Amino acid sequence: MTASDAGFDPGTPPAEALADDHLFAAWAATVAGDLLLQVRGSGLEGKALKDAGDLASHELLMKIFAEHQPDDAVLSEEEHRGTSGAHDRHTARRVWIIDPVDGTREYSEPPRDDWAVHVALWQDGELVAGAVAQPGLGVTFHTGQPPVVPARTAPRPRIAVSRTRPPAFVEALSEEIGADLVPMGSAGAKVISVARDVTDAYVHAGGQYEWDSAAPVAVARAAGLFTSRIDGSPLVYNQAEVLLPDLVVCRPELAEPILDFVRRHGVD
Numbered sequence: 001m002t003a004s005d006a007g008f009d010p011g012t013p014p015a016e017a018l019a020d021d022h023l024f025a026a027w028a029a030t031v032a033g034d035l036l037l038q039v040r041g042s043g044l045e046g047k048a049l050k051d052a053g054d055l056a057s058h059e060l061l062m063k064i065f066a067e068h069q070p071d072d073a074v075l076s077e078e079e080h081r082g083t084s085g086a087h088d089r090h091t092a093r094r095v096w097i098i099d100p101v102d103g104t105r106e107y108s109e110p111p112r113d114d115w116a117v118h119v120a121l122w123q124d125g126e127l128v129a130g131a132v133a134q135p136g137l138g139v140t141f142h143t144g145q146p147p148v149v150p151a152r153t154a155p156r157p158r159i160a161v162s163r164t165r166p167p168a169f170v171e172a173l174s175e176e177i178g179a180d181l182v183p184m185g186s187a188g189a190k191v192i193s194v195a196r197d198v199t200d201a202y203v204h205a206g207g208q209y210e211w212d213s214a215a216p217v218a219v220a221r222a223a224g225l226f227t228s229r230i231d232g233s234p235l236v237y238n239q240a241e242v243l244l245p246d247l248v249v250c251r252p253e254l255a256e257p258i259l260d261f262v263r264r265h266g267v268d
């Protein structure tokens with residue numbers, strides 16, 4: 001199913017979004033999320049719903065970027081795991097890194113809300129803008145108005161982990177630092193859960209790609225959260241190899257205990 005099959009018209013971006021990359025990212029992620037809600041309400045289920053949502057959101061976003069950001073390259077999960085659009089991301093100054101549906105499994109399990117649309121902008125070596133739409137919550141988190149992280153409410157740290165592929169070492173990590181594990185779908189939903197004080201950290205290892213974390217990490221950084229690879233090195237985007245298999249996003253005070261555990265025990 002494509003956006004036009006679904007009879008969906010995203011309209012035109014507001015003038016302020018055309019003049020501001022943060023607001024453009026937010027607009028694009030939000031309209032793709034609106035389309036995904038419409039597809040989710042169409043009666044499809046399971047794999048058919050996953051495939052229809054992925055395709056519709058991807059095609060809508062590619063059309064939006066071709067029309068409104070024609071000079072930029074796009075790196076999308078859904079385009080053969082590589083560059084798409086008219087420009088080569090290896091030479092472009094500006095590359096939009098998008099995940100049309102993150103948490104595809106959870107998207108196909110209504111009424112779960114742990115799925116997201118990711119739109120990030122990489123420019124001259126850095127992430128400079130990002131938006132994570134969580135249509136199930138009815139909110140788009142973005143760098144134009146970064147989330148204000150509430151004071152910590154839980155007495156024990158809560159670590160968000162993949163529902164289906166949690167890294168083995170997080171069990172031992174949680175025991176050592178006295179944390180509770182919170183299984184959840186979608187890298188974007190997990191990063192945003194830290195910003196919302198639903199959890200205090202997101203720890204992942206064992207596999208992921210640039211589009212899974214680019215937009216969430218841009219939002220997390222703008223919100224003042226700590227972000228790095230699991231070995232403490234920086235997360236770097238628009239690399240020739242798009243595998244970016246591990247990350248930590250957390251309240252700043254939890255970075256050292258988590259990274260220290262990994263230094264001492266590794267992640268095997």
Ligand SMILES: Nc1ncnc2c1ncn2[C@@H]1O[C@H](COP(=O)(O)O)[C@@H](OP(=O)(O)O)[C@H]1O
Nearest residue numbers: 101102103104162165185186187206207208212
């Ligand atoms: N071991 C792994 N290898 C490849 N991708 C992985 C992975 N673990 C998680 N991911 C990807 O990271 C995103 C979040 O995963 P999870 O919900 O398990 O935390 C998902 O993106 P998609 O839903 O866009 O495919 C998933 O495919």
Ligand SMILES: [Mg+2]
Nearest residue numbers: 099102103212
């Ligand atoms: Mg993803």
